[in-house]
Amino acid sequence: MRLASYRHGQREAWGIITEDEKVLDCSAVAPTLKAAIEQNQLSNLTPSSTELALSEVTLLPPILHPEKIICIGVNYANRNAEYRDNSNEAAYPSVFMRTPDSLTGHNNPLIRPPESQQLDYEGEIVLVIGQGGRRIRQADAYQHIAGLTIMNEGTLRDWVRHAKFNVTQGKNFVHSGSLGPWMVTADQFNPQVYENMTVTTRVNGEVRQHDTTANIIFPFAYIIHYLSTFYLLKPGDIIATGTPNGAGARFDPPRYLIPGDIVEVEVAGVGTLRNGIADESI
Template identity: 65%
Template sequence: MRFASYQREDGVTSWGAVVAGDSGERLIDLQAVAPTLKAAIERGLLPGIRVDNGNTLAFDAVTLLPPITAPDKILCIGVNYANRNSEYKDGSAAPSNPSVFIRFPDSFTGHNQPLIRPHESEQLDYEGEIVVVIGKAGRRIKRENAFEHIAGLSIMNEGTLRDWVRHAKFNVTQGKNFERSGAIGPWMVSADEFTRKQLEDMRLVTRVNGEVRQDDTTASMMFPISFIIEYLTTFCELRPGDVIATGTPNGAGARFDPPIYLKPGDMVEVEVEGVGVLSNGVEDERV
């Protein structure tokens, strides 16, 4: 089942199930069940959840937000696809452990909302990624048990300001956290919609203005999702609603010669097999 978080026309933030109807997709509001999607995950309410068709909203009558609006942690894996590592023309071998960095919740917006290019840089880049949302807390989780801790999957455009990831020698934090430079959505698809085998060979495609820029599957990951969960939980406890971005394939704008960065008016679509399509335009930051 698909679950989305959104702001209604009256300004109230809520969440609900996305269902298909005769006139297109619609939302069934579930705030009566739990105040947020994260709270529902924490309480273990999603498996077998029942929806009331009386609380229906038109899909185009809401503003979609990232599915988890206030995660405790957003952990991001860098350079995780084998061909992505080959883009670094420094002769370095494949890494023995994943690179990890952290993003802030306000660095993301939702589906159909614009990515914001800040005044400080014209090097806003796209990175299509598969997102794992944690459903059950755990520390030192074994790979064979990792799937049991997943609530669902979503999609991320992990927007990056390329010149700002080079402001310090060992630090990408600045370039990864400009406000609304990235996006997550449009919803979370619950884990019961996927098998372990599907997670190991799931296709991701990123398009800019209709042109395919990234196209790969999770089979190319140097560190598969189960390993990522095992690795992260060696040094921190993952809790319900925590978000993990699992890395991006090759084809980001910075890797073209010359680089092709996003500009106002561009449209970026990230499509993940079995999840959906995350779409975002690009706008300059307003004064």
């Protein structure tokens, strides 16, 4: 089942996206998709009789105002090699955070700020936490997933190097990344699927990134286990699981995003997240 948050006119709502691209409002069940996850309502959805065409609504990030947006860095084996620093694969995941307003929805532009010309793309598979918890065992981790969505974890490359020990600045410019177009509920997947999912990023139709979760260093179950050691994971928390090699910074010369570019991130079984690029109006 595909569940989306959207705006229609001045109203924000959420609902089911049907196979024939209709939107069925579920806001009577809970005010937001996040609230429905918190209330364990996803298996008991009764949409209203109101039906809209998908083309009539503006899609928002599926989870609005998540408490935590947790990102895993350098999680594909060939991505570690891409750094060319002769380092071994890490023993533990690299972790950083994003803020909700650093992300926009499907078909909205990623914003290039005037402070940088180095806006880059990073296509990622995203876990949405359903059942929260601490110290979650790997064997139980999949039971804690509400669904999957997609992130373009847009990055200002020069700003991730402003400080010695963190990347926060370059990861949190307003609307520099995106999330969506919807969340596909976890009942559409099984452990074998999680362990061999394909993610592909295209810029203007050209494939720049393509890999499978069979090649990630830290699988989804381990990520949930590891993060729950120190975080209290909560329903609606978002975990971006890392990006394959092929980001624009890794080309010679680099191939950063410019206004007019179209970036598509496709995840098998989830969909395609699409965004243009625009300069910030100041």
